[in-house]
Amino acid sequence: MMIKNEEINLRRCLESLKPLMKEVSSELIIVDTGSTDNSVEIVKEYTDKLFFHPWNNDFAAMRNTTIGYATGEWVLIIDADEELENYKGIVEFVKAKHGKSVGGALMTVINITGRKNERLPLMSARVFRRAADFCYSGVIHNQPHVKGQLLPTEASLLHYGYMTTDSELMNKKFQRTSLLLKKELEKDPENFYYRYQLAVTYSMYGDNKQALHEILKAYHLINRDEALLKQNIYILGAVVQFYVAAGYYDEEVVTIALKTLEMQPEYVDVIFFLAQTYALREEFEKSYQYYDRYLLLVENFAQLKIRYDISISHYTLNNTIEAHFNMATMSIKVGELERAKKHTAILMNSEMKNEEFRGSVYKMIVQLDYALGSFAENYQFYQSVIKAGDELTAAVVEDAETRWQGASIEVRDAYSSMFAELPDLYGTLNRVRLGRSTVADLAKEIFRKDPNQMQPYFSLTLFALMQDDLLCEIGGQLLTEQTILNFMKHLEDCHRQEFLNRSRQYVFSIELTGAVTYSKARLAKNIAKYLLFSGALDEQEYRQVFAVYLYSGSIYLQTLYNEIVFAKELVFDLKNVEEIYLLYMMLAERSKSDGSKSVQYLRKALEVYPDMSRGVEIILGSLSDKEDDGEMEQLTKQLLANVESLITAGQLEEALNMVNECETIIGGDVRLFAYKTLIIKKRHETIN
Known part of the structure; x- marks a missing residue:
């Protein structure tokens, strides 16, 4: 062995040689090429055959120097960053009777890279017959020159020199x-x-x-x-x-x-x-x-x-896990789903030691089960994943829920039936989906915890709040507005028609003269806003829903902010453009007796939240004919600017609808006629 500053590795290496040296007559020869650490002191604990030679930038020459001190029949070459793992093969080889035709022995060198469980084997000649003409050559990556046959052995050593970490x-x-x-x-x-x-x-x-x-x-x-x-x-x-x-x-x-x-x-x-x-x-x-x-x-x-x-x-x-993973992925791409399942089963049975693939494999299993419409075969897998309760679990369940959204009713029921027996919140959710429990049961369970930590697929909770005012008072205050919005988005994606129907019922049941609490007002504001943007309302319904939106939005704002915010129009103290819009709409309502001032506030509302222009038009249409012509002209210009923006963005249908609505408010303005002509022309060009 030749060494230089190897105190980190040296003791591990030398300890691994002890069993071999006990079984065969041997000497331990080490040449130090200039260590400045504790290497020399460590070597002295194991051998007295320690020699010193200055490093000459020639690995082969230094290797030959170490061999020159040997006196035995056979020479074993080892480095300090290696560890003898299986020495029995060497013992068997040197104790056997070999003729001169045998020049040495092969053993397996296993490179440890530092990556989890990665062991890269290489067969290497490490045991040689000591002879006058045996030597190494090569300044770097030196190679032995051996006369005679190299016999394989089962001996192995671990090499830590390529720890890529x-x-x-x-x-x-x-x-x-x-x-x-x-x-x-x-x-x-x-x-x-x-x-x-x-x-x-x-x-x-x-x-x-x-x-x-x-x-x-x-x-x-x-x-x-x-x-x-x-x-x-x-x-x-x-x-x-x-x-x-x-x-x-x-x-x-x-x-x-x-x-x-x-x-x-x-x-x-x-x-x-x-x-x-x-x-x-x-x-x-x-x-x-x-x-x-x-x-x-x-x-x-x-x-x-x-x-x-x-x-x-x-x-x-x-790389067998990577191979099976890629084979499964390709099988899915070519429609060989059963073949893909064969590989995912192998991956699961491998205990998925390679974490790089584990999450992707879990999601692949979900993908295959949804595609095949059967989950029972992997029931134990799903249970173990869900019980783990870690980040990977959340990702897998979220992926399953995303696929649930686009699945047929039969596949949804098959999935929910499997999980309905779980004695946890997820089990309750699936029992609700199957009609075995009520949304109120689900909501009560959620509100015993922190509902804002729940994933969006627990959105059915909103149905409970919309059905039960008492529950809304118990739990509604715990939901942040962002949680409400997340739940609404999920309901829109998964239960659109049911959500629309329930939202209509909920909003139409709210009395504009009744007492509405903050939590109910906040929920009603968001549900009403969803309906306003749904495109599913006729003119009369839109007006009714918009009235609920303004009513609940006003209660929401007045609960959150002091009256001084409204009196001094402190819009920069509000959280977002919707709140600013609601403030201006409230002030427009308060100024109804002064048509000019009311129009000013409507124009400001339109400027900050042009997506709600239809609501502004409704309020504007309800004003008397005494509005100031200057203010009306300003508002008209703002409406026309919104039309132009929609045309520029290519939203021709929306632009045409806005032109028609503007005509009901400001009459047959020549500018509106020009925009309508332009829209019709662009639609014709698009079709052609």
């Missing part, structure tokens, strides 16, 4: 390794192995574009010779990998991948990346077939010959 470590390694490689390439620009290693270095640093640039240079150096290609097939594998990592999936990627697989059909990584490439090209069936081939090879990896090719790394052996 340690940015400081990765940056330090990148700077050191890339500098050494570039210096060597200056001496030998056509050294394709160093060019390959530089590409790998850029890739590990996250620079995919530069990695691709360098690996293509290496590829072009060997592409002129078919034999050279076969001997260095790992370069072709890297070309495919870095193409995909850099976001390329054109025909060139496919061609090189297929060429690689002709030479090495077991190349797991290339098969995986080719499957990804076909998916990005939306050739889903081809992608599916290659993912299927990938999964079969991973399952039988221990029996593959490629496992013993020490030049090839295997980066995708841990």
Whole structure:
């Protein structure tokens, strides 16, 4: 072993060697190349064969120096950032009788990247027969020169040197390794192995574009010779990998991948990346077939010959969850729903250790069940998700509820029937949907908690408030206005016709002379406003609803604000344009006896909230004919400006409706005639 400043890793490594050293006659040789930390003191606890040599920027030369101190028949090479995991295979190998034809042993090096559960295996030659001609070569990424056969063993070690989550470590390694490689390439620009290693270095640093640039240079150096290609097939594998990592999936990627697989059909990584490439090209069936081939090879990896090719790394052996996820996604896209379910079932049974996919898989299960109209098969899954009560649960249930909105009545009932038995609030909601409980029951349960923390799909609560004034007084005050608006939006999306009917009944039942509490006024204001914008009211209904809107809105404002706000028109103390609009409409009502002043307030109301112009026109029409002509002209100009804005925005139908309404108020103004002509012309152009 050679070391320099390895106190973080060293003790773990040396402790892992103890079981091996107990079973075979051995010596522990360590060369320190200039440590300034506590490494030397740690080494002395484990061996007296500690030697010192200054670092010379040549890994192979220093490795050969360490081997020069060895006296045993066999040499095991290990680094401080590694840990011997399974030593039995080494014991079996060195105790066996091997002839001179055997030059060493292979073992599995498992790279630990720091990503959850990711272990990337590579077969590596680490045990060698000590001989006069055995040595390493290569200033960086040094390679052993071995005479004789390398036998595979079941021994393995863990390598922590590529902890990609340690940015400081990765940056330090990148700077050191890339500098050494570039210096060597200056001496030998056509050294394709160093060019390959530089590409790998850029890739590990996250620079995919530069990695691709360098690996293509290496590829072009060997592409002129078919034999050279076969001997260095790992370069072709890297070309495919870095193409995909850099976001390329054109025909060139496919061609090189297929060429690689002709030479090495077991190349797991290339098969995986080719499957990804076909998916990005939306050739889903081809992608599916290659993912299927990938999964079969991973399952039988221990029996593959490629496992013993020490030049090839295997980066995708841990990507089976991603493969199943992509296969499920593609199956949905091509309408193979049962096939997609097969993959989601595998993903669920895998315990979804990869959190990157878990939320998406859960939503995919919901999507499939809604598409197939059956939820019973995954009932236990749904129960476990809902009981978890975490953010992911909320996202999954919200997704299910969104799909519920667009589902048929039969599918909705199938979904609700499954959850109606749950002894919680969600169970009550689904019992209400099935008619087994009342909305009042749901509302009472909600108001025992904080209703403002409820998701919009509990919007049926509003029906309870609209039905039961007492409940409104108990719970209505707890609802914020934003919660009311969220609930209304959900009712509009999911229960539009029922919501319209109930809203009409509720608003028409309100007496404009009766006592209305603040909580009821706030609810009535918002329900009335919804109806005004619904487009579902005839002229008489609109007038009646608008009267309730102004009445409840006035009570709402007067409860919130002191009279001085109205007397001094302190509009900047109000929360939003609707409140300013209501204030001006209240002041217009109070000034009815003074037609000119009332029109002034109506004009101000129109300026701040032009979407409510129809209501202004209703009030204006109710005024006497004594209004000041100047004020009326100002209001007329404002109405015309609103018409022009609608035309500019392309809202021709709305503009025409406003012109017609303006004509009932201000008569046959020539400007209105001109706008009507323009609207008709534009509609004709649009149709043609």
